[in-house]
Amino acid sequence: MKSFYRLYVFLVIVCIVILFAVTFRQDINISDNVKPIPPVPEEITSTIKLYFANNNKLIMENRLVTTKDMVFEKFIVEELIKGPRNQTLIATMSQDVRILSIETIEKICYVNFSREYIESVKWDELEEDIIIWSLVNSLTQLDYIQKVQILVEGEKIVFSNSDFSKNQPFSRKDDLIKETNITHFSILKDFLDSLKMERYDKAYSMLDKGSRMRVGFQEFREMMSVYIKELRDYEIGLFNTQKFSDRVNISIKYFKNDSIGQVLIYQEWKLIEENGEIKIVLEDKDKIGL
Structure with missing residues (x-):
């Protein structure tokens, strides 16, 4: 009788151990297979300043935009490529230009464009400085950007104005901005x-x-x-x-x-x-x- 009782207790203990082990393993498997849910970015609505051409000057256009993109410099350049909404202003980039990469390191924003950027007829229609500082002044509105380095397929641009080629990356230039009194x-x-x-x-x-x-x-x-x-x-x-x-x-x-x-x-x-x-x-x- 005692032998039977001991065997019964032993079997109960073994069953409990096995059940605990299986349950614990299932918990491990489930937690291993569950992928973390990435946070959904919230939409941000803000007013950005874009600079477009008008009579060899830059005119600021305020644009109210909503985006989920947290890389604000990329978003600004994308809006520049779309061109002005005000029809009295002139776009400084053609709409077929692609952004290959954009990143900001130690307050310098490196913008890498496709070849369409430099092959655009805009360089024949507008002054070089207007095209350059349309981009530079638009990006340097961000507090964490002080200079802009423009690249085409990873290479620096050789400008017809040698001073522009030598003085890269570019700092903000407010004297190209035309003051307007829009009422x-x-x-x-x-x-x-x-x-x-x-x-x-x-x-x-x-x-x-x-x-x-x-x-x-x-x-x-x-x-x-x-x-x-x-x-x-x-x-x-x-x-x-x-x-x-x-x-x-x-x-x-x-x-x-x-x-x-x-x-x-x-x-x-x-x-x-x-x-x-x-x-x-x-x-x-x-x-x-x-």
Whole structure:
């Protein structure tokens, strides 16, 4: 009887040990096979400064962007390659340029482009310094970048200006930046001038997204051609700007002198900020005097 009892206890102990060992091994296997879940990067919305060409100067364009890319210098260069949204500015790189690599070491950003960068017709159309510092000034807005080294397929560029070839990497150069005083009225004036010159494509691009969804380009062109004819011989006499939290209203008084005296026309326009740009809202015809 005692022998049977001892055997029973022994078997129970063996079963417990085996069960524990199997369970422990399964836990090990499961934890070994489970891959760590990488953190999902959050989207970051910020305003970046991009520099494009205009009359042998650099003009800054503010651009509101949203990205998950944590390499901000790469994102800035990608936006530069896309070109300006403001149609009065000129891109300094062709859109077929590829970024082969980009990294920042000890405050120097090394940008390695494909051959399309140096083979672009931009080098014939624009001054060398404008093309170079469009990139350099855009990147050095980042606090951790003080200089920029431009490479093409891993090699330094030999510029026609020998000073540029010798003085690499490049530091920021603010004297190429043209100071601009952009106001809501100056944007509206640019819009009206585009209509007078029959640049309907440019004027249409200055509308906000909602206006472009409501009114197609052909309808806009027909409507604005009538509008601009009615303004013929009129000049802007006075304008008044009213700023609200979500918009800016501009009232314009036009006048012209004819045989019966001075004739006045009053119009009102609304402008809003959309993706970091000031856009014009196309109101109903009666609100703008049509």
